Amino acid sequence: MAAAAATAATKGNGGGGARAGAGEAGGARKKKGPGPLATAYLVIYNVVMTAGWLVIAVGLVRAYLAKGSYHSLYYSIEKPLKFFQTGALLEILHCAVGIVPSSVVLTSFQVMSRVFLIWAVTHSVKEVQSEDSVLLYVIAWTMTEIIRYSFYTFSLLNHLPYLIKWARYTLFIVLYPMGVSGELLTIYAALPFVRQAGLYSISLPNKYNFSFDYYAFLILIMISYIPIFPQLYFHMIHQRRKVLSHTEEHKKFD
Numbered sequence: 001m002a003a004a005a006a007t008a009a010t011k012g013n014g015g016g017g018a019r020a021g022a023g024e025a026g027g028a029r030k031k032k033g034p035g036p037l038a039t040a041y042l043v044i045y046n047v048v049m050t051a052g053w054l055v056i057a058v059g060l061v062r063a064y065l066a067k068g069s070y071h072s073l074y075y076s077i078e079k080p081l082k083f084f085q086t087g088a089l090l091e092i093l094h095c096a097v098g099i100v101p102s103s104v105v106l107t108s109f110q111v112m113s114r115v116f117l118i119w120a121v122t123h124s125v126k127e128v129q130s131e132d133s134v135l136l137y138v139i140a141w142t143m144t145e146i147i148r149y150s151f152y153t154f155s156l157l158n159h160l161p162y163l164i165k166w167a168r169y170t171l172f173i174v175l176y177p178m179g180v181s182g183e184l185l186t187i188y189a190a191l192p193f194v195r196q197a198g199l200y201s202i203s204l205p206n207k208y209n210f211s212f213d214y215y216a217f218l219i220l221i222m223i224s225y226i227p228i229f230p231q232l233y234f235h236m237i238h239q240r241r242k243v244l245s246h247t248e249e250h251k252k253f254d
Contacts, residue, residue, distance in 0.1 A: 001113040001183050001221065038099040043156050045090065050149040052084035057142050060135075072130045074122075074138065081138065084145075085118050114141070117183055121218070124199060125190040133189060137182025140175045147171065169240040176236065180229055187218050194218060 034042060056077045063076035074081075088111050094100040095107045122134055151168045154160040193199070200214035 001117055001180075001225070034099045039156055042094070042099065043153060046149045046153040046156065049084060049087065050146060050153060052080060052087070053142050053145040053149065056080050056084065056138075057146065060139070060142070070135060071132065074129050074134045077138070078129075082118055082123070085114055085141070089115065117186070120200070121187055121190050125193050127193045128186055128189045131186060131189045133182045133185030135182070137179050137186060140179030140182060143171065144175050144179070166244065169243050172236055172240075176233060180225060184222055184225060187222055191215060191218060 033039065059077040059080065060073055063073045064070055067073070091100070091111055092104060092108050095102045095104045117137070122129060128134060147164065147167045150164050151160065154164060194201075195215045198214075200212070202210060202212040204211045
């Protein structure tokens with residue numbers, strides 16, 4: 001999930017080797033881009049996803065203005081959040097069929113990690129849905145995805161505003177740690193409830209002679225952030241310097 005939070009800036013996105021989502025057409029690698037039909041589909045996909053995350057952003061603002069408090073805003077955007085984040089599973093298919101030049105394995109890991117947090121943690125452990133940590137990662141994801149999908153859309157149309165490019169390769173400096181913090185705090189908040197209920201755990205004896213401790217699994221996920229987060233974050237910093245300095249050189253040349 002640390003990798004997923006990186007969706008703010010590199011891969012052509014999302015986090016350093018981070019997932020090259022729905023519209024990365026090959027960029028600086030000089031690879032042949034998708035054909036006309038694939039490009040049209042990717043433009044539509046990215047426009048829909050941009051609009052979807054904008055709906056989530058507007059929903060958060062409206063709920064805050066109505067309630068006068070930021071607590072428990074998750075409930076106001078729960079359905080669109082689940083729908084559009086789960087819709088990112090299509091990005092795995094995009095890589096698998098070759099219309100997006102990215103690693104299927106890496107994209108799968110990054111997309112599934114977010115889907116896991118939404119469904120296997122936040123949805124499954126109702127008690128954490130009112131935690132402020134959920135709002136923390138939701139806001140980080142929302143801002144990241146609006147920028148990311150806008151970036152892909154304009155890139156596919158060969159008309160990328162510098163402001164969007166700058167935002168994609170700059171705002172992750174705050175959004176990535178913010179998202180990771182929200183994710184970790186949400187998992188941590190879920191632990192006692194998971195342990196008490198034995199959620200998704202399988203104990204012996206059983207006919208399959210197999211056991212699984214979901215509580216321990218979540219702790220292992222949290223520990224995995226320790227080596228992953230710094231590597232991705234500093235990779236993204238490196239990518240930012242490379243991409244934006246390249247842009248500045250072009251501006252000077254022009």
